[in-house]
Amino acid sequence: MNVLKPHLQTTIWTLLEANASQREIERVTGISRHTIRAYQQRFAAERANCPGVATGSEAVASQTAPPRPPAPAVAPAPLASSLCEPHREFIQAQLRLKRNAMAIFQDLVDQHGFAGQYNSVKRFVARLRQKEPEQFDRLSFLPGEEMQVDYGEGAPTRVPGSDRYRKPRLFVATLRYSRASFRCVVWKSSHQIWAELHERAFRFFGGCPQYVVLDNLKEGVITPDLYEPELNKVYAATLAHYHVVADPARVRDPNRKGTVEHAIGHTQATALKGRRFESIEAHNEFLAHWEKNWAAKRIHGTERRQVQAMFEEERAYLKALPLLGMQYFSEVERTVCDDSCVRVAHSSYAARPAAIGSKVLVRIYAQRIEIREASTGDLLRTHPKAERPGSVVLPQDERVFNPSRETRYILRQASEIGEHAARLCELLFAIEGRVGQRKLWGIVALVRRYPAHCVNAACAQALEQGIYSYKRVLALSEGLFAQALAAIEAHASGDNGAVLTTPELTQQHGLIRDVDEYGDLFAHAAATATATVSSTTAATTTAPGSLA
Known part of the structure; x- marks a missing residue:
């Protein structure tokens, strides 16, 4: 209770004796109603204990004022009841x-x-109104049933190659039954790193849980949804490889994975608080040491049991690990070209039974590629990965021999070059199909650099040699063109002993007119031009007189 000055206490008592309400006293004195109520109760208690004796306020006032006869006993005013009662x-x-x-x-x-x-x-x-406390139900889980995962922040760690310190990302995976945890720090995260950390956690525990609870970060969940969340493809494939089901928590509902949230806070406050590390490796070594010697040996506050003992009990209920680890991949979307292949890293791979022009998903592994249906993800084809760019992985019996307008256009251009060029291009298309169509384009394009008869002769030699290749035709065309240039130069320099003379111009021909006709034409044109100039000058000289 606030201690008021004596004159204020006397004022409050006087107003209370006059049956003034607490609210009225507050308006007059400016003192809070809580303080007025406390003094009213104090005065009532003093009068009840010592009837006829001055109250506290009167005793204080008596020090400065002469005594006065006691006032008649007046019962304190009852507390005003609310109109809402x-x-x-x-x-x-x-x-x-x-x-x-x-x-x-x-x-x-x-x-x-x-x-x-x-x-x-x-x-x-x-x-x-009584505020009801928020209720939190304590969830109970069976051994090996659930694992919760999340990211946090690690301790400051030196960035490689610099003197700067930065906090890496702290990954924590906690088994819900035993509270045993796997902790690891990484500099950056991605779809594959997120999946690799799960795999390392499974290996650390020596088995897999039934399902994993995570929040809606982009490394795990592409599109959050309460009923059908869309998982990242690499992450979903990793969980499917280990036969684990993902159970994303609701958006903005961290209590669903409160165990791992508490584990991250415990790690940051106990193990990493105030520490610095010179490398990410030293950081992970310390976390492994702390987990083994301290975190696993602690007595859990809720279960009142040692974490390591509960983990040994839970270990037998974890699902066995597969013999092979996860093979990670990248996924791209491709369109099936008109040769029934898809282009990946400058190589062609057969995509049948996918239709030409349709979209397919291509998963690129370290040693193979998989072609899948775009809408359902069903596997269509599997090919070994090409060792070098430009390879064509297409079985001979799947090569397309259906000439299109483009193929017919190329063959028509080849026929314009010559008979042998058309024959060579037809053989190339019959042997390699649409895959060899680029060679046809190359042979046809040679006429831009060399005469058509040289290209046709080169094709004839290639047919005789049995080498059906664009590069062979190119080499033969270059050789023939060089020989022709050499022959022309030899003829121009007179190396054969003949006297070179300048050919005479033809003076008489049916298309050449007589010289007199050209003279009459020029005379007529000159006379017409003179008459036009004279008429213009006369019109100019008569114009001022008409105005006058």
Whole structure:
């Protein structure tokens, strides 16, 4: 209780004797009603214990004022009751319906003829309203049933190649039954790193749980959804490889994975608080040491049992690990080309039974590629990965021999070059199909650099040699063109002993007109031009006279 000065205590007592309400005294003195109520109770207690004796305020006042006869005994004024008291049951029923004070006040006025103010209802409701504590159900799990995973922040660690320290990402995986945890720090995260950390946790525990609870970070969940969340493909494939089911928590609901949240906080506050590490390897070594010597040997506060003992009990219920680890991949979308292949890393792979022009998913592994249906993800084809760019992984019996408009256009251009060029291109297409169509384009394009008869002769030689290749035709065309240039130069320099003379121009021909005809034409054109100039000059000289 606030200790007031003597004159204020005397003022409060005087007003109370005059049956003034606490609210009125507060308005007059500016003292809080809580303090006024406390002094009222104090004065009443003093008078009840010592009747006829001055109260505390009167004793203080007597030090400065002469004594006066005791006032007649007056009972303290009862606490003012609220106008809402007769309607207590109605107000309590409305509060159970989660209605606010304003709605209750309006119903009191409309239905019960309430004559008080809204503030009276608000104060009365505030006294009645009891905040129910939030309930947290304690979840119970069977051994080997659930594992919870999440990211946190590790201790400051030196960045490789610099003097700067940065906090890496702390990955924690905790078995829900035993609270045994796997802890590891990494500099960065990705879809594959997130899946690799799960795999390391499974290896650390020596088995797999039934399902994993995680939040909706992008490394695990691409599209959060309460009913059908979309998982990252690499992460989903990793869990499927280990026969583990993912159970993403609701958005903004961290209590569902409170065990791993507590494990991260315990790691940060106990193991890593105030520490620095010179490398990420030293950081992980310390976490492994702390888990083995301290975290696993602790007595869990809820279960009152040692974590290591509970883990030994749970180990037998974990599912066995597969013999081979997860083979990670990257996934791209490709369109099936008109040769029934897809292009991956500058190589072609057969995609049948996928239709030409359709979209397929290509999973690229370290040693193989898989072609899958885009909508369902069903496996269509598997091929060994090509060792070098430009390879064509297409069985001979799947090569397409269906000439399209483009193929017919190339063969028509080859026929314009010559008979031998057309024959060679037809043989190339018959042997290699659409895959060899680029060679046809190359042979046809040689006429841009060499005469057509040279290209045709080169194709004839290639047919005789039995080498059906664009590079062979190119080499033969270059050789023939060089020979032709050499022959022309030899003929121009007179190396054969003949006298080179300048050919005479033809003077008489049916298409060449006589010289007199050209003379008459020029004379007629000159006369027409002179007449035009004279008429223009005459019109210019007569124009001012007409204006006058």
